[in-house]
Amino acid sequence: MSTGKRTKTSARKGGGRRTVRVQDRKKPVTKPISTNRADFLARAWIMEVEAAERYAMFADAMDEHNNREVAELFRKLARIEQLHADQLLEEDLSRRPPVLPSGGIRWDGGEAPETAAPGELHYRMQPYHALQIALACEKRANKFFADFASSATDAKVRSTAREMAAEEAGHARLIEDWLKRTPPPDKDWEHDPDPPVVSD
Amino acid sequence: MTTAAAAAPLTAQVFKADYKPIWCPGCGDYAVLSSFTKAFAMLELRPENIAVVSGIGCSSRIPAYTNCYGFHGVHGRALAAGTGLKIARPDLTVLVASGDGDGYSIGGNHFLHACRRNVDLTYVVMDNHVYGMTKGQPSPTTEPDWDSKLSPGGTGLRTFHPLVIALAAGANFIARAFSGDPNGTAQILAEAIRTPGFSFVEILSPCVTFRPEQRNWKNQVRPAPVAPTDDPARAARRIMTDDGFNIGVLYKGERKPYQPPIIKGTKRLADLEAEFTI
Numbered sequence: 001m002s003t004g005k006r007t008k009t010s011a012r013k014g015g016g017r018r019t020v021r022v023q024d025r026k027k028p029v030t031k032p033i034s035t036n037r038a039d040f041l042a043r044a045w046i047m048e049v050e051a052a053e054r055y056a057m058f059a060d061a062m063d064e065h066n067n068r069e070v071a072e073l074f075r076k077l078a079r080i081e082q083l084h085a086d087q088l089l090e091e092d093l094s095r096r097p098p099v100l101p102s103g104g105i106r107w108d109g110g111e112a113p114e115t116a117a118p119g120e121l122h123y124r125m126q127p128y129h130a131l132q133i134a135l136a137c138e139k140r141a142n143k144f145f146a147d148f149a150s151s152a153t154d155a156k157v158r159s160t161a162r163e164m165a166a167e168e169a170g171h172a173r174l175i176e177d178w179l180k181r182t183p184p185p186d187k188d189w190e191h192d193p194d195p196p197v198v199s200d
Numbered sequence: 201m202t203t204a205a206a207a208a209p210l211t212a213q214v215f216k217a218d219y220k221p222i223w224c225p226g227c228g229d230y231a232v233l234s235s236f237t238k239a240f241a242m243l244e245l246r247p248e249n250i251a252v253v254s255g256i257g258c259s260s261r262i263p264a265y266t267n268c269y270g271f272h273g274v275h276g277r278a279l280a281a282g283t284g285l286k287i288a289r290p291d292l293t294v295l296v297a298s299g300d301g302d303g304y305s306i307g308g309n310h311f312l313h314a315c316r317r318n319v320d321l322t323y324v325v326m327d328n329h330v331y332g333m334t335k336g337q338p339s340p341t342t343e344p345d346w347d348s349k350l351s352p353g354g355t356g357l358r359t360f361h362p363l364v365i366a367l368a369a370g371a372n373f374i375a376r377a378f379s380g381d382p383n384g385t386a387q388i389l390a391e392a393i394r395t396p397g398f399s400f401v402e403i404l405s406p407c408v409t410f411r412p413e414q415r416n417w418k419n420q421v422r423p424a425p426v427a428p429t430d431d432p433a434r435a436a437r438r439i440m441t442d443d444g445f446n447i448g449v450l451y452k453g454e455r456k457p458y459q460p461p462i463i464k465g466t467k468r469l470a471d472l473e474a475e476f477t478i
Binding site: 053057058060061062063064065103104106107110111117118119120121122123125196197 | 221225226230231234242349379381383386387390408409418
């Protein structure tokens, strides 16, 4: 039970300085993984689907708050992830969505590695921030597949995981290039002249 | 609810309405919505067999965003409406959604008696320790030293402890979840729905606008280090001594749910109206 002894808390008046932080995920996969190829592909597919759904949710949230530029960027990222999911379905899963465990897949860190953490948005964030989030997701996905490639006991899984790790690394490089072409945010990007919190 | 949805595969997406949430970007309630829909899919429920009832506040907008039956009720009275619905339609899976202001202040009395009655429903409180919709007033779970323009120096008031109160009042299932872990929250919700009787799930759901420091909750929460217990005394000790960030099922009892016999048959509207004539 909380006894009111949590750290002293105070409201941030009118938009104090804060950066959009990209959440780190814990617990990398290191132990041997005994998964067959079908289970591995199911994981890979749902990972792409969940990433697409989260970006779509982000796009809706930014749309509702008239941050159209970022909304469009998230929408684009959602389309890209959905495309990856569809490709997997088409090329590796005989166009049949895999049957997942009834309780869902248990991921290290709670969510699939390519899914952006739900609390990473800010209503005044800029495309640069969105791309930083996407880059972190791609890097986590790359690491996830690379860990599988080095730890899976099944040779086919190792080989497929290696290919997927390479793909995700490619995506990360694309986003890094994209970031280079995107203006970094102004230092007062978070400043809202009419903030939602009481500031007078 | 669309008829197309009834025929569609039972993915979480099926349970999402076409209405887009208007919560602030980064608000924890988005993830709670996602946990609701994942739990429904996990349990292989059908949209037409679920009702989500709410009160007033940011979190209480959730029925509009789910593709099932919904009732956006009056402030603090969500549990009264949900209880009545479950008693009248025990075949429905009833979830009642609320926030810490709606549920513990305005609806505090209903909370006590809903726990006591132990009707088979799931009560979800999205707790962000603030009244968000009305622009940041302290709620019953706000820390006494929370300093803000609307509570300079803090209220100095002891916080309300919903899990302890739920246990003392007779809730049959008590859990705490965190919106930043939507899959874990979905698992807890599914277990709450499956467990007969009154299930209470407090979800820590940050308000990024009025309590931006709550973004750090993701670094504070941890899985409860113990398995659920059915011993109320043990549960009380656990809940009384944790710091509010232990996540998981904390108590799971075996009380028989309250369900009065259903009166068969229907009445004409005129007859019902006559019963209310003074």
